[in-house]
Amino acid sequence: MAKTSDLDVAYVARLARINLTEAEAKVFQKQLHDVLQYVEKLRQADISHVEPAAHAFPNFNDFREDTPRDWFTAEQALSNAPRKANGLFIVPKVVE
Amino acid sequence: MTGTDLPALSIADLQLLLRRREVSPREVIDSLRARIEAVDSEIGAYLSLDTEAAAKEADKANVDLPLGGVPVAIKDIINVMGQPCTCASKALQGYRATYNATVIRKLRTAGAIPFGKTNLDEFAMGSSTENSAMKTTRNPWDLSRVPGGSSGGSAAAVAADAAFGALGSDTGGSVRQPAALSGVVGFKPTYGRVSRFGLVAFASSLDQIGPLTKTVRDSALIMNAIAGHDSQDTTALNEPVPDYAAKLGNDLRGVRLGLPKEYLIEGIDAQVKAAINAAVNQMNSLGAEIIEVSLPTTEYAIAVYYILATAEASANLARFDGVRYGYRAKNPRDVLDLYGRTRGEGFGSEVKRRIILGTYVLSSGYYDAYYLRAQKVRELIRRDFARAFEKVDALISPTSPVPAFKLGERVADPLQMYLADIFTIAANLAGICGISVPCGFAEVDGHRLPIGLQLLGKALDEARILQIAHAYEQSTDWHKARPPIAQTVIHKSSAQ
Numbered sequence: 317m318a319k320t321s322d323l324d325v326a327y328v329a330r331l332a333r334i335n336l337t338e339a340e341a342k343v344f345q346k347q348l349h350d351v352l353q354y355v356e357k358l359r360q361a362d363i364s365h366v367e368p369a370a371h372a373f374p375n376f377n378d379f380r381e382d383t384p385r386d387w388f389t390a391e392q393a394l395s396n397a398p399r400k401a402n403g404l405f406i407v408p409k410v411v412e
Numbered sequence: 413m414t415g416t417d418l419p420a421l422s423i424a425d426l427q428l429l430l431r432r433r434e435v436s437p438r439e440v441i442d443s444l445r446a447r448i449e450a451v452d453s454e455i456g457a458y459l460s461l462d463t464e465a466a467a468k469e470a471d472k473a474n475v476d477l478p479l480g481g482v483p484v485a486i487k488d489i490i491n492v493m494g495q496p497c498t499c500a501s502k503a504l505q506g507y508r509a510t511y512n513a514t515v516i517r518k519l520r521t522a523g524a525i526p527f528g529k530t531n532l533d534e535f536a537m538g539s540s541t542e543n544s545a546m547k548t549t550r551n552p553w554d555l556s557r558v559p560g561g562s563s564g565g566s567a568a569a570v571a572a573d574a575a576f577g578a579l580g581s582d583t584g585g586s587v588r589q590p591a592a593l594s595g596v597v598g599f600k601p602t603y604g605r606v607s608r609f610g611l612v613a614f615a616s617s618l619d620q621i622g623p624l625t626k627t628v629r630d631s632a633l634i635m636n637a638i639a640g641h642d643s644q645d646t647t648a649l650n651e652p653v654p655d656y657a658a659k660l661g662n663d664l665r666g667v668r669l670g671l672p673k674e675y676l677i678e679g680i681d682a683q684v685k686a687a688i689n690a691a692v693n694q695m696n697s698l699g700a701e702i703i704e705v706s707l708p709t710t711e712y713a714i715a716v717y718y719i720l721a722t723a724e725a726s727a728n729l730a731r732f733d734g735v736r737y738g739y740r741a742k743n744p745r746d747v748l749d750l751y752g753r754t755r756g757e758g759f760g761s762e763v764k765r766r767i768i769l770g771t772y773v774l775s776s777g778y779y780d781a782y783y784l785r786a787q788k789v790r791e792l793i794r795r796d797f798a799r800a801f802e803k804v805d806a807l808i809s810p811t812s813p814v815p816a817f818k819l820g821e822r823v824a825d826p827l828q829m830y831l832a833d834i835f836t837i838a839a840n841l842a843g844i845c846g847i848s849v850p851c852g853f854a855e856v857d858g859h860r861l862p863i864g865l866q867l868l869g870k871a872l873d874e875a876r877i878l879q880i881a882h883a884y885e886q887s888t889d890w891h892k893a894r895p896p897i898a899q900t901v902i903h904k905s906s907a908q
Contacts, residue, residue: 332726332771333733334738334764335756344761345438348769350827355782361789366737368787369794370432371617371647372843373603378650385474392510398739408747409734 419447419573423630437481438472456549458568466527477523484723485575488529491610500544501534503758513610515638522637530565543762552895554859557816560590567594567690573898577625585836587622592811592864599631602871603843604649607642615724618840628882631860632656641664659875660882665699670804680813687863707796713838719786726770797842801870811848811864850890
């Protein structure tokens with residue numbers, strides 16, 4: 317397991333698209349350092365010959381019929397939009 | 413109907429009156445609304461109440477349906493069409509649900525009336541409901557203490573007789589722990605037993621919806637309505653649903669109960685320990701055989717949980733980007749500024765901490781060391797439980813190592829808050845079912861604080877766990893105790 321001092325909260329917050337204040341980053345750095353120190357104990361577990369469990373209760377390929385059904389309308393889908401116009405979500409320009 | 417304090421009734425007792433036409437669904441809703449008005453300014457259990465819609469539903473309720481005319485409060489992380497669904501987050505302030513969760517559709521099919529959205533830790537991340545961006549919820553037994561979390565609003569509402577029953581969600585104990593701290597019954601079904609379609613996702617391999625009620629029978633009645641397969645949730649198990657309520661009533665003769673020796677940890681409150689010991693002796697005297705078992709991977713459960721749950725949360729909460737719904741930062745410069753400030757301003761501290769931790773454990777170079785390792789240890793935890801259930805029908809432990817703690821006492825130290833989940837978390841990792849039932853009180857600073865007994869059962873063994881919990885509950889009076897605030901209201905109304 318990697319050394320816990322590797323965690324750079326400010327960098328990871330950027331990856332997660334979360335702007336932090338300097339004060340927040342400082343507090344989180346300490347708190348998450350403690351949490352990562354705590355999870356170090358997993359290094360003691362013998363995991364040789366163990367398959368990872370993605371789910372506790374595996375349930376595969378439970379498909380429904382691919383048929384049309386009533387669902388919400390475009391108007392309903394847009395009803396919570398912070399900005400909208402002409403039936404579209406409006407966001408800042410993405411392409412120059 | 414005069415003389416009966418309607419909101420104090422269990423769902424089962426309320427149904428008797430409704431079916432005999434001694435009260436109407438409208439009277440029930442009205443009495444409940446009056447109770448909420450009387451107590452909720454102090455408790456703070458509810459975030460929103462659509463009184464008008466509920467009254468309309470009451471007027472056309474069919475009381476002969478399984479839950480006909482029974483109001484059920486809903487944790488504000490489950491979508492009820494047309495109503496707010498804030499997840500107690502600034503990120504979803506003003507959002508109105510455009511569809512119904514499957515559990516809401518099923519409750520209505522059974523005749524129930526979803527009434528009121530209850531407070532929670534933001535996005536269900538927390539153990540005290542203090543991470544709500546909306547309001548503080550107080551424990552009805554001692555208003556200076558937390559109700560537990562994350563389904564703290566649901567638990568406090570039921571405890572204060574301000575809800576007949578409620579739905580919560582349990583990712584690491586978020587139904588069972590607040591039930592224990594507030595003195596009600598909380599049931600976490602097997603992973604996949606209840607559809608999560610319409611439940612805002614926190615950790616998809618762990619989340620499960622469950623009832624909070626005054627009695628075990630009431631939990632069984634709600635389970636009858638909400639359990640089962642759903643074509644809109646691929647994890648909802650396609651297994652027959654038994655009539656849980658009809659199966660109640662067996663005694664404990666021949667039942668094998670396991671006491672995990674690793675659960676006798678330091679840090680269990682002395683009064684909690686004494687109450688659990690008394691409950692174990694009580695169940696033994698009712699005919700249950702008590703067997704010591706071992707769950708050697710217990711010490712890893714919290715570490716595994718906080719890697720897997722945060723990893724899944726970091727992916728699930730990526731959708732809150734300020735584009736399609738919810739909070740959007742003002743005057744974004746460009747799209748990255750829009751994302752970064754929307755999420756920085758919209759999420760509270762605990763949510764941000766968990767997304768950052770989850771992003772880190774999934775990031776290139778760390779995935780194997782944290783996420784993959786945690787998934788492998790999760791498999792070991794699952795095997796531990798499978799081995800234990802070869803010897804016993806249910807496992808017994810406290811639900812929480814401590815009774816309700818003071819508001820503000822633990823917020824500064826997230827790790828200490830996480831460690832309090834020691835007894836509930838493993839059940840979510842193993843996907844099994846579990847329940848918390850009242851088993852006594854701790855006396856602290858002149859207040860009686862409820863203590864919860866947890867019973868865990870193997871996957872899809874809900875009927876047996878409910879049977880065992882019911883047999884124990886019915887041999888005690890703990891579930892009949894009401895908090896001071898509920899009693900005060902009754903005295904006030906009978907004096908009028």
